[in-house]
Amino acid sequence: MSKGFTLWFTGMSxxxxxxxxxxxxxxxxxxxxxxxxxxxxxxRTHLSKGLSFSKEDRDINVRRIGFVSKLLARNGVVAVTAAxxxxxxxxxxxxxxxxxxxxxxxEVYVHCPVEVLAERDxxxxxxxxxxxxxxxxxxxxxxxxxxxxxxxxxxxxxxxVADSVDKILEKLRTLGYLAxxxxx
Amino acid sequence: MSKGFTLWFTGMSxxxxxxxxxxxxxxxxxxxxxxxxxxxxxxRTHLSKGLSFSKEDRDINVRRIGFVSKLLARNGVVAVTAAxxxxxxxxxxxxxxxxxxxxxxxEVYVHCPVEVLAERDxxxxxxxxxxxxxxxxxxxxxxxxxxxxxxxxxxxxxxxVADSVDKILEKLRTLGYLAxxxxx
Numbered sequence: 001m002s003k004g005f006t007l008w009f010t011g012m013s014x015x016x017x018x019x020x021x022x023x024x025x026x027x028x029x030x031x032x033x034x035x036x037x038x039x040x041x042x043x044r045t046h047l048s049k050g051l052s053f054s055k056e057d058r059d060i061n062v063r064r065i066g067f068v069s070k071l072l073a074r075n076g077v078v079a080v081t082a083a084x085x086x087x088x089x090x091x092x093x094x095x096x097x098x099x100x101x102x103x104x105x106x107e108v109y110v111h112c113p114v115e116v117l118a119e120r121d122x123x124x125x126x127x128x129x130x131x132x133x134x135x136x137x138x139x140x141x142x143x144x145x146x147x148x149x150x151x152x153x154x155x156x157x158x159x160x161v162a163d164s165v166d167k168i169l170e171k172l173r174t175l176g177y178l179a180x181x182x183x184x
Numbered sequence: 185m186s187k188g189f190t191l192w193f194t195g196m197s198x199x200x201x202x203x204x205x206x207x208x209x210x211x212x213x214x215x216x217x218x219x220x221x222x223x224x225x226x227x228r229t230h231l232s233k234g235l236s237f238s239k240e241d242r243d244i245n246v247r248r249i250g251f252v253s254k255l256l257a258r259n260g261v262v263a264v265t266a267a268x269x270x271x272x273x274x275x276x277x278x279x280x281x282x283x284x285x286x287x288x289x290x291e292v293y294v295h296c297p298v299e300v301l302a303e304r305d306x307x308x309x310x311x312x313x314x315x316x317x318x319x320x321x322x323x324x325x326x327x328x329x330x331x332x333x334x335x336x337x338x339x340x341x342x343x344x345v346a347d348s349v350d351k352i353l354e355k356l357r358t359l360g361y362l363a364x365x366x367x368x
Contacts, residue, residue, distance in 0.1 A: 034259045036255050047231060047251065063230070071252065071256060072259065075218045075261045076218070
């Protein structure tokens, strides 16, 4: 069995975390990995209903995702997480608990300038946030702390989904996480 | 890899759920299984901090444990849960979501008469509950709905830990869940 790890996407709402997590999961499954996607919305439903978007509650939410990822990763599963996870300190805390546990942690920063996100505005949230109708909106009225030293950075305003997926897989290959390559 | 399943302990506080989960996990690991214990207290810390002991919050807690168990079990892990989980309906709901997912669900009712629990009172909680100092205490001031048709029933006022562990393993063997036996 291949080693478990957590592939942790972080980035603002609409940047493309979930969009990337799906094809990545598919490619990893094709390579023989067991994969679970912990999407931000799914997690808010099943693990964190009732939590607000205060810093404290966001940190609790991210720690919960980290806890579940840890359980999966240490049992050989790839946990792909796609939550905004805006605060550096708690992301780093999760990285530490997962790697201490013997599993891998690969952070992917999905960058996109807020102007582009506001123009894209798939869920119509940026418009509301910029109009002050939503408070505590990451990147508008709430902080987003970009990773200082993530394993991968992609920019969804410039890179295609296919190119980003390739870039992430290339990094996983370099780090020795791809099952099929190990077997070769 | 052997099939994942959830071994779901249910019973009142102090009945012996956690006490049984440890040696069971050890035996399952020795048989080649990957095992995670989701103990009630651990879960209250990592998944459900802030939840109360109202029916609504207890149900949310149990659903969360069920959600995590499902993720583990469908990836071949044995999820051993040890939470009071007092309400039948939500336990059955969890059973359904896990079995629909193709994994197994084995419910173990750890019975113990409340008089014996009150006398044992390891954590000193029954005394307080009976004195009215703790409200919503399962079996005293809050309901406990015993399973109607659990896979295993043990009675910790009569059965030794060793006998109960054997009984549970015997049932897992009968159900075809033991890895070592499958390989034989």
